[in-house]
Amino acid sequence: MAVAVETQKTAALTGNEAAAQAMRQINPDVVAAYPITPQTEIVQLFSTFVSDGLVKTEFVAVESEHSAMSATVGAAAAGARAMTATSSQGLALMWEMLYIAAGMRVPVVMPMVNRALSSPINIHCDHSDSMGARDSGWLQIYSENAQEMYDNLIQAVRIAEHPDVLLPVMVTMDGFIISHGMENVELLPDRAVQDFVGEYHFPYPLLDVEHPKTLGPLALQDFYFEFKRQQAEAVHRAKNVILAVAEEYARISGRRYGFFEAYQMDDAEYAVVVLGSTAGTAKYVIDQLRQAGEKCGLVKIRVFRPFPGPELSELLSGLKALGILDRADTFSTQGGPLYLEVKAALYHALKRPKCINYIYGLGGRDIDPELIRQALMEIKDLGSEQADGVGPIVRYLGVRE
Amino acid sequence: MALPDLAKKPQRFTGGHRACAGCGFPVTIKIILQAAENPVVVGCATGCMEVTSTIYPYTAWRCSFIHTAFENAAATMSGVEAAYRSLKRQGKIDKDIDFIAFGGDGGTYDIGLQALSGAMERGHKLVYVCYNNQGYMNTGIQRSSATPRGANTTTTPAGTHLPGKPQYPKDLTAIMAAHGIPYAAQASMSHWNDLYRKAQKAFAVDGPAFLNVLSTCRLGWATAPEDTVDVAEGAVQCNVWPLFEVENGKWKLTFKPKKPLPVADWMKQQGRFKHLFQSDNTELLESIQRQVDEDWQRLLELCGE
Numbered sequence: 273m274a275v276a277v278e279t280q281k282t283a284a285l286t287g288n289e290a291a292a293q294a295m296r297q298i299n300p301d302v303v304a305a306y307p308i309t310p311q312t313e314i315v316q317l318f319s320t321f322v323s324d325g326l327v328k329t330e331f332v333a334v335e336s337e338h339s340a341m342s343a344t345v346g347a348a349a350a351g352a353r354a355m356t357a358t359s360s361q362g363l364a365l366m367w368e369m370l371y372i373a374a375g376m377r378v379p380v381v382m383p384m385v386n387r388a389l390s391s392p393i394n395i396h397c398d399h400s401d402s403m404g405a406r407d408s409g410w411l412q413i414y415s416e417n418a419q420e421m422y423d424n425l426i427q428a429v430r431i432a433e434h435p436d437v438l439l440p441v442m443v444t445m446d447g448f449i450i451s452h453g454m455e456n457v458e459l460l461p462d463r464a465v466q467d468f469v470g471e472y473h474f475p476y477p478l479l480d481v482e483h484p485k486t487l488g489p490l491a492l493q494d495f496y497f498e499f500k501r502q503q504a505e506a507v508h509r510a511k512n513v514i515l516a517v518a519e520e521y522a523r524i525s526g527r528r529y530g531f532f533e534a535y536q537m538d539d540a541e542y543a544v545v546v547l548g549s550t551a552g553t554a555k556y557v558i559d560q561l562r563q564a565g566e567k568c569g570l571v572k573i574r575v576f577r578p579f580p581g582p583e584l585s586e587l588l589s590g591l592k593a594l595g596i597l598d599r600a601d602t603f604s605t606q607g608g609p610l611y612l613e614v615k616a617a618l619y620h621a622l623k624r625p626k627c628i629n630y631i632y633g634l635g636g637r638d639i640d641p642e643l644i645r646q647a648l649m650e651i652k653d654l655g656s657e658q659a660d661g662v663g664p665i666v667r668y669l670g671v672r673e
Numbered sequence: 674m675a676l677p678d679l680a681k682k683p684q685r686f687t688g689g690h691r692a693c694a695g696c697g698f699p700v701t702i703k704i705i706l707q708a709a710e711n712p713v714v715v716g717c718a719t720g721c722m723e724v725t726s727t728i729y730p731y732t733a734w735r736c737s738f739i740h741t742a743f744e745n746a747a748a749t750m751s752g753v754e755a756a757y758r759s760l761k762r763q764g765k766i767d768k769d770i771d772f773i774a775f776g777g778d779g780g781t782y783d784i785g786l787q788a789l790s791g792a793m794e795r796g797h798k799l800v801y802v803c804y805n806n807q808g809y810m811n812t813g814i815q816r817s818s819a820t821p822r823g824a825n826t827t828t829t830p831a832g833t834h835l836p837g838k839p840q841y842p843k844d845l846t847a848i849m850a851a852h853g854i855p856y857a858a859q860a861s862m863s864h865w866n867d868l869y870r871k872a873q874k875a876f877a878v879d880g881p882a883f884l885n886v887l888s889t890c891r892l893g894w895a896t897a898p899e900d901t902v903d904v905a906e907g908a909v910q911c912n913v914w915p916l917f918e919v920e921n922g923k924w925k926l927t928f929k930p931k932k933p934l935p936v937a938d939w940m941k942q943q944g945r946f947k948h949l950f951q952s953d954n955t956e957l958l959e960s961i962q963r964q965v966d967e968d969w970q971r972l973l974e975l976c977g978e
Contacts, residue, residue: 301759304752330759332751335791339748342741342788346716346752349739352759354752372741478737478753479766481712488740489727 279464280525285457287450290418291357291383291443292317293457294425296327297465298381301352301472304332304343308362309395310447311385315357337362341369341380348378349487351477353429355380359447360387360401367405373440374409375503376488379432379474380440383425386548386599387447388635396636397447399547399599403609409503411441411510412577416533416551418455421445423527424574426460429469430517436509438475446549448636464524507578514575531580533572534587536562540569542593542625542655544648545614547573550597550632550639557644568648573610581617588614589621592655595647597669599633607631607666626654626662632669643670674869682707683735685715690733691725695898697888697905698722698804701862702775705802705884708872711771712736714757716750718780719743721811721890722804744784746774747792747801754797771876772798778805778819782845793852793881800875800882803845806890814893818843821913822961823954824945826893831948836957841964849883850919856882858918858927862889863906867916867927874920887914895944907939912969917976924975933969936962 285293291314295303303322305315322331330352334340340356347354358366363384373380384402388394402412413428415421421443428441445451460468476485491499515530522528533551536558537543546554551572561568571587573580588594596615598608606612611629618624630647633639647669653659685706692699698721706713714737717723723740726733741749750772760766774792776785781803789801808826809815816826822841825831829838850857855878860868868886875882887908889901896904908914909928913936916928937958940946949958 301763302752302755304755328759328763330755330762332755332795334748334751335787335794339745339751339788339791342745342748343752343755345741346739346749347756347759348752350714350753350756352756354756368742369745376741478714478739479757479760479770481714481737481768481770484735484737486727486732486734486738489729489732490724491729495729 279461280458282456283459284454285418286313286452286454287418287421287445288313288385288452289317290422290457291425291445292321293459294422295355296321297460297462298355298426298429298469299327299466300329300355302330302332302344302347302354303356304334304340304347304354305356306334306337306340306358306362308337308359310387310451311357311359311362311383313451314383314385337365338369341366341373344380345369345373345376345378348380348474349376349478351474351479353472355382357383357385359385360389363401363405364389367408370405370408370410375499377438377503377506378440379438381425381428381432382440382442383421384442384444385447385451386444394635395447397449397599398634398636400601402442402444403600405442406577406609409439409507410577411439411507413441413443413575414547414573415443415445415450416549416572417450418445418453418457421450422457422459423521423525423529426465426468427517427521427529431510431513433472434513437506437513439506439510444548449549458525460525468521468524511578511580529574531575531583533574535570535572537569537571537587539567541567541591542648542651543569543571543588543591544644544651545571545573545594545596545610547576547599547610550599553639553641554644557641557648561645561648566652568652579613579617581613584614585617585621588618588625589623591625593651594625594627595630595651596627597630597632597647601631601634605666626659628654628662629666630669631666637670639670674866679707679869685713685734685736686726687733687735691728692721693892693898695891695901696721697806697862697890697901701804701868701886701888702802704865704868705773705872706736708869709771709773709876711769713771713773714739714753716740716746716753716774718746718776718785720777720780722775722777724811743780745788746776746780746785747799748788750774750799751792751795751797754799772800774799774801776801776803777811778803778807779809779817782818782843790852793849793854793883796880798880800872800884802884802886804886804888806888806893807842808890808893810890810893819845823940823949823957825948826945836949836954837946846883846885853922854881854883855879856918856920858883859885859914860916861887861905861909861914863902863909864916864928871918874918893945895947896942900942904942907934907942910934911936911939912965913939915969915972917972926972926976926978936965
């Protein structure tokens, strides 16, 4: 297994290119997709792999994202490994089918390139699209950079298809910031990815016509609840599977993943929690502050569904103060989705840090080191013994008001 | 095909489903399923057919069946058919399998039109069947774009100002034929042999096929359960629902009434038009007859009659 690590190739790729390369190596039986900025490049590149005979995939250029997800669900239920990709409005149009994919337990994997939702229309990054799908029953994995997008996509196949799980997985990266930014990416050999993902086995394939099954029936008051209870159980079971798959992936790639990354957290007194590409900027700021003697750290959430509540609570409960950065709002006056999850996870902790929320970067608004530094200083003050109360719990960072 | 022979063919759709007594769709789909020589995978839009045949933990389907949502039977089956082509090309499956998508007229004419158009345009080897009962019957008899003019529905109720649905139905069969697919046809559950033959042709073509089959809804049309077949027959005999096919672009009439009945005779068979005969609606009835006659003439020309 160590051989693969040595034969990895370094390539300069955008996030979209890295995702397309992962899809080429996964080599799904069916891809059904529709163009939308900033995801389009993934399906364009993948189409060239199809045209050049580099994959065995049947590519279905559908007429909408609703049909993209419908066809992907149909293909996966038929007995094929099936993928699609989308962003923003495309994900919103799939909304009905997201719940159906999860309820039918089809292990579809989907790269999702984060982009703001209309209105006003905007093509740049925020997380309002995937956060809108956070309760759809899909597992959600967020990527900081192109390398993580590549690694997460490959692992997602194994997580989704695991017999204990059988749930769809969306793997996200930040639109333009990562999807169109070029970085060095370590690519595994094709063979290693193929061996890692293995053969697709859906337990009840429609194409097994000798053993006909009825998929997607009507279940009423007497059975619907049991379906949903089992679905909830599968999400619980996904936690162990995610860690086991990460462990196995580390053996072939040398890259190790968990539910989240704790950065400079060992002796930290205050910290920020972030998702996606902002982690890179925040780490830079934390390095600077650390040099000045500040005891600050960062937690980057990788797995948002299932949410690693108890594990996070254990890590964060000893802190004096915590700021949670959200690239989406819930418009509930209670703060962003990540804030609500983290705060809920801390509720049962014996020692709770003071906790505030920063909503930032909507519609691709730049988050620069100075803004993060400013937030960290506020969080530090909040944790000091002189601090009087918490002040506003939901703060907006980098906006004119 | 003789009727006794048809009766001997295995049933892929069993009894015991919970459709109404006198419902049209079970007759329609049994005939179509019997015309398929290969094993089939059936996809189904949300609607009466789906909710009466798959009440968990029971199913009336003896073949592979998938339902996902209302507007996407064609898209879901596009994915199933693409999976089949992919696995067959890879040598992972060797059987010949036929693929069918069923949708009512709501799921086909209205909310499913985009997915249907996309699937037909892409050329999936898929037979799409609209079991057309001229309204949203599952949700309680609302108008669709297949509902005839003048029909009383719960969203076009006959009142003092409006005598039922104001619009004529759209010509979906012609729209599908305009996609240039190898086979599109209009049939009726009343003419089982014509329907059977058209289904055979639909399965035989190498590409997409579309069947628009009139299937009585005795609740929505307000007819007696025992009259289900007769009422569908009446629609054919008065030229409201002509039987024709478009094979590789060539239009052909497959049935011609010897002496077409007045449309009003067919309408009088159904409670949904009752209001039109309780007061003076001569003008409306005349314009409906005129429209049917014009459509029929246009169809005759298209068919070179």
